[in-house]
Amino acid sequence: MRSERCVQALNGGLHEAFERRDDVYLIGEDLLDPYGGAFKVSQGLSDRWPERVITTPISEASLFGVAAGMALRGYRPVLEIMFGDFIALGFDQIINGISKFREMYDDQVTLPLVVRTPMGGRRGYGPTHSQSLEKLLMGVPNIRVVAASEYHDLRAMTHAAIDDDEPVFLIENKLMYGRPNRRPENGYIDELSVREGSGTYPALTLSGNDFGEAAATIVTYGGMLPIAVEAATELILEHEVFCEIVVLGELLPLDLAPILESVGRTGALITAEEGTLTAGIGAEITAQVTEAAWGQLRRPVRRVAANDGVIPSAPNLENMMLPGAGEVRDAVLALDPAAV
Amino acid sequence: MRSERCVQALNGGLHEAFERRDDVYLIGEDLLDPYGGAFKVSQGLSDRWPERVITTPISEASLFGVAAGMALRGYRPVLEIMFGDFIALGFDQIINGISKFREMYDDQVTLPLVVRTPMGGRRGYGPTHSQSLEKLLMGVPNIRVVAASEYHDLRAMTHAAIDDDEPVFLIENKLMYGRPNRRPENGYIDELSVREGSGTYPALTLSGNDFGEAAATIVTYGGMLPIAVEAATELILEHEVFCEIVVLGELLPLDLAPILESVGRTGALITAEEGTLTAGIGAEITAQVTEAAWGQLRRPVRRVAANDGVIPSAPNLENMMLPGAGEVRDAVLALDPAAV
Amino acid sequence: MTSDLARFYQQMYVIRRLEETLLEMFSAGEINGTTHTCIGQEATAAGVISHLDSERDVIFSNHRCHGHYVAFTDDVEGLIAEVTGRTTGTCGGKGGSQHLCRGNFYSNGIQGSIVPVATGIALAERERKSGAVTTVFIGDGTLGQGALYECLNMASLWRLPLMVVVENNHYAQSTPEELAVSGSISARAAAFGIPTAEITTTDVEEIHATAGSAVERIRATGEPFFMVLDTYRFSPHSKGDDTRDPAEIEARRASSDPIALIADRLDPELRADIEQAAERRVADAREAALAAPVAGAVQA
Amino acid sequence: MTSDLARFYQQMYVIRRLEETLLEMFSAGEINGTTHTCIGQEATAAGVISHLDSERDVIFSNHRCHGHYVAFTDDVEGLIAEVTGRTTGTCGGKGGSQHLCRGNFYSNGIQGSIVPVATGIALAERERKSGAVTTVFIGDGTLGQGALYECLNMASLWRLPLMVVVENNHYAQSTPEELAVSGSISARAAAFGIPTAEITTTDVEEIHATAGSAVERIRATGEPFFMVLDTYRFSPHSKGDDTRDPAEIEARRASSDPIALIADRLDPELRADIEQAAERRVADAREAALAAPVAGAVQA
Numbered sequence A, B: 001m002r003s004e005r006c007v008q009a010l011n012g013g014l015h016e017a018f019e020r021r022d023d024v025y026l027i028g029e030d031l032l033d034p035y036g037g038a039f040k041v042s043q044g045l046s047d048r049w050p051e052r053v054i055t056t057p058i059s060e061a062s063l064f065g066v067a068a069g070m071a072l073r074g075y076r077p078v079l080e081i082m083f084g085d086f087i088a089l090g091f092d093q094i095i096n097g098i099s100k101f102r103e104m105y106d107d108q109v110t111l112p113l114v115v116r117t118p119m120g121g122r123r124g125y126g127p128t129h130s131q132s133l134e135k136l137l138m139g140v141p142n143i144r145v146v147a148a149s150e151y152h153d154l155r156a157m158t159h160a161a162i163d164d165d166e167p168v169f170l171i172e173n174k175l176m177y178g179r180p181n182r183r184p185e186n187g188y189i190d191e192l193s194v195r196e197g198s199g200t201y202p203a204l205t206l207s208g209n210d211f212g213e214a215a216a217t218i219v220t221y222g223g224m225l226p227i228a229v230e231a232a233t234e235l236i237l238e239h240e241v242f243c244e245i246v247v248l249g250e251l252l253p254l255d256l257a258p259i260l261e262s263v264g265r266t267g268a269l270i271t272a273e274e275g276t277l278t279a280g281i282g283a284e285i286t287a288q289v290t291e292a293a294w295g296q297l298r299r300p301v302r303r304v305a306a307n308d309g310v311i312p313s314a315p316n317l318e319n320m321m322l323p324g325a326g327e328v329r330d331a332v333l334a335l336d337p338a339a340v
Numbered sequence C, D: 001m002t003s004d005l006a007r008f009y010q011q012m013y014v015i016r017r018l019e020e021t022l023l024e025m026f027s028a029g030e031i032n033g034t035t036h037t038c039i040g041q042e043a044t045a046a047g048v049i050s051h052l053d054s055e056r057d058v059i060f061s062n063h064r065c066h067g068h069y070v071a072f073t074d075d076v077e078g079l080i081a082e083v084t085g086r087t088t089g090t091c092g093g094k095g096g097s098q099h100l101c102r103g104n105f106y107s108n109g110i111q112g113s114i115v116p117v118a119t120g121i122a123l124a125e126r127e128r129k130s131g132a133v134t135t136v137f138i139g140d141g142t143l144g145q146g147a148l149y150e151c152l153n154m155a156s157l158w159r160l161p162l163m164v165v166v167e168n169n170h171y172a173q174s175t176p177e178e179l180a181v182s183g184s185i186s187a188r189a190a191a192f193g194i195p196t197a198e199i200t201t202t203d204v205e206e207i208h209a210t211a212g213s214a215v216e217r218i219r220a221t222g223e224p225f226f227m228v229l230d231t232y233r234f235s236p237h238s239k240g241d242d243t244r245d246p247a248e249i250e251a252r253r254a255s256s257d258p259i260a261l262i263a264d265r266l267d268p269e270l271r272a273d274i275e276q277a278a279e280r281r282v283a284d285a286r287e288a289a290l291a292a293p294v295a296g297a298v299q300a
């Protein structure tokens, strides 16, 4: 069976959720059919449920608050933010509203809303349309940050986010949309064996040698998954070095168990993310893993990430700035220089 | 000589800068004399320079952009944001404007602006007026985050921020304002010997035993300084444990050298910050120090920070939620449980 | 059955005494943090909220929310307990003065940012066909926040049962209206196709009449309304300095104290009863709060 | 000396050919990323910007900035080199189509957020007493952004020499004006006490006249102005799908192509010369860009 593309899986998940629950609403810009959202994840919804799809003016700052208001009153709004870069406009609502209401109102309310948004570069969209800003959400208590990847069950992830009673930021990726949404068959995706974690947004752990001896764990998520797989494949084929890859589903609260489990086997950790290095998701992972697995780490955690700076429009400049398979590979090789 | 209070030092620095340069402007809410800003740091400026102090409507989101526009055209605006919690309103301008213009316009422009704002709790102001949100700025490339503390030369820091050609976020602290702005005399503040780092926003390293043997380094900044000093003092008096305290001036880019230097002596690191734990400044410090000082750390870095959650209004609840001297002390004692 | 007038007087008097008591308690060190009283502005709360049904309608208020809270919920006890950090407080001491929630009442301390949330609530209530009117209270200074205009646009486009009430007390903290508000306040809403009303009296009966037509219109059409009410606060912005001209404050106190304005219209005996009951209620609430368990006092 | 008309024709023709060429280059794979062309809207750029002095005045533009850029800087070559990612590009390939900067020209791709920056620039220029007019271009869709209203308020209060030009092409991406813009556009600015003008023609000479009075007024008074111009884009929002009714597009193409509208007013020979020169210039710029070093090609 040919897999559906990720955009279809996400879209399918939304259609199913709209069928299943009548408290689900979609709000955002340019949602109406036939347009169906800038990245087409929302296609077909407004034709089927014209009253539950609300296309909006360009007013991101307020849209976060509108979603919060609906959620306070018992609905399950899904807010589509056209480009992830625009979540910056909603930070006040996120920090001083959405993440506060439940706890500061002493648990009298819940905020079951989902913010869906595509992050990531490599399309030449330039400095304000290419960022991976999910790192900035990691410091906000009382929200969840969930990362879609092409190996996750994206239909299930959409349902889970909508059913969640906490505010969920569902981070998608622009390049992911067009790729097949692969799922393990008999425990494998291609040559990689896959273990699926537990929890609502399970992590996936991939191994090229059926969880035999491995030199390192690469923890990653979202749009970096194929890059990590490319690096791991090259390491096997050209260097006979095996790695495990942990593909996180939930970034916040950080799903530490599968990382520790893998590090318990490998003794070394690389974090790989597309956002800029400083204060990235790798920093928090490093801090938690270093404390929890102190005796097990042979070497300090290495972080692979984008250079701290602007993402240029020109393709070569953009490629130089964003982390690629080469950087992931080199980070693994640098762990044990003697071993290579 | 009695020291001036921190609010006076910051105010004095602004007065001096206004005298020294006629391209400095102050913008923000409620700035006009006799009110002189909600925390009085801006007092007397509008009486002396009525044309260079611009009191504004309540429009934080735009004020960041207004400051950017002035800076693009050769002025040196200082933007006062009344409570640090309100920087969330400016995140779009910060992320998609202020931090981008210089680099994305290929270095044709500079953005010499200063955003001054008080952070911190312990005054019962409640969830939306007590946060320490500077951690959220750490992930933004091309800006500087500078932290005022009561042992720093606050007049000099104000001058340095205004003369800086990069955008500077000068983080102040509400409780600090009322305290004396102490400076080392003959290398001492009270019983602590003080070494001052180099650079524009120097770190201070404090020692209770003249940089003799010490069990740990506590790295901190801003409003946590007196709490770290209290913990270190108690550790000396009641446990005969000596620590070094590194008080950072510049958080971003992170001033790593003084931390590494001290860790080279102590072999252990505690980070202490008032912001919430996850993805805090301690995470980035931990990641950098763990990588750079791998062989030197006896134990993993421990992070002391606020609980991940809302800062309650009620004093006891607030105290339980924010990190105090007890938590810092316990973190040090937990490093070497055998040694105590 | 109590007359409207008696009810207004009762509500305003309770709010006044409550807030005078809060200021006293501050001075006595029984409260920490901050508080923004609406002393002088009680008529906007009483006049508008008397048209709302706390079982159905929704209010989102701001930093200066005590009057709205009490007029809507009648929960003097929960409020005093909240600002004194008691477990019996409306939000268990977590929210404090400007972050209240009870039933259909919410408040938050970030100026302007409450309007989008109120807009979302109005949208939800429209979808639920509850017939609720959602009211959001803002000050003149909050007209500076762009989120308001984003929401006026959406409320108009989507025909939301949202009532925006501007309590124009002519100052934002220390900033007089003329330094912060250009042009015309009502024209700002009218430009988005929203009907408006503006009145310049602090007489609660007049406010009540104007608000009545507004609420009726919203209930009938399901469309938004924008109301600008003149008012004045007699006490400082929060607890601290007041940089306004004392003569101006005195003049407004003399001319437009909403409680004094209607006092003579009431039967003196009824009035005395109302006042005594209010005094007692506030004093009892203070005492009860101070006797209640301190939030977070006993650690688990 | 060239007449205004010839200059307008020349500018509009260069912009048109430039953008048609960009679309071709996209299809040919010579450009990646995105581009928003203003094909059909050239009159707003030419008519307004002809009153501005690129040595003194300042422009802040948006995602659809090519026309404004060329009308103000005449830098066809730098623009093509920028969008093709060449070291010779305006910003060395870093900015790309919607993040341009050269001299007194700036653009950025976040809707609405350019207005505060333009407001700060106008404030700086006022303080410098440069006499500059700062112009910010926004689309009808961008009227949804609250920052605009914050800035209208400040520009009015502070009397800033700021000109806000709304290019109303009746769509924001796929969203028609009636789903995104309530009430009256000019009334929104007028409510802040800002003078406005609104015209409903794409005739560059009429736009020029209206913009002339606006710029003159700003120069004379130092106060802001708000101008709403009717226009229409003939090409898709960026490169992709267009969900507008093709008949509507054809009708607007037939009735309001700003280039066709004035073509007959020119001497045919002059017109042919202008067209030929423009063709050559754009073709040469394309060739030069493609021959220039690719930004980031050789790593250090």
Ligand SMILES: Cc1ncc(C[n+]2csc(CCOP(=O)(O)OP(=O)(O)O)c2C)c(N)n1
Residues within 6 Å of the ligand: B029, B058, B060, B082, B086, C063, C064, C109, C110, C111, C112, C138, C139, C140, C141, C142, C143, C169, C171, C172, C173, C237
């Ligand atoms: C976003 C934001 N900016 C600033 C403040 C600080 N602040 C609290 S009240 C106030 C003045 C509000 O004025 P207005 O809206 O007129 O209400 P009033 O206090 O007069 O009732 C200010 C600036 C805030 N709470 N939120």
Ligand SMILES: Cc1ncc(C[n+]2csc(CCOP(=O)(O)OP(=O)(O)O)c2C)c(N)n1
Residues within 6 Å of the ligand: A029, A058, A060, A082, A086, D063, D064, D109, D110, D111, D112, D138, D139, D140, D141, D142, D143, D169, D171, D172, D173, D237
């Ligand atoms: C803050 C923000 N939200 C959304 C977008 C995506 N976007 C780019 S152009 C556009 C439509 C803009 O419409 P309008 O202002 O009318 O300008 P036009 O494209 O018609 O020239 C949108 C929604 C953006 N760039 N910035």
Ligand SMILES: [Mg+2]
Residues within 6 Å of the ligand: C139, C140, C141, C167, C168, C169, C170, C171, C172, C173
């Ligand atoms: Mg006011």
Ligand SMILES: [Mg+2]
Residues within 6 Å of the ligand: D139, D140, D141, D167, D168, D169, D170, D171, D172, D173
């Ligand atoms: Mg448009």
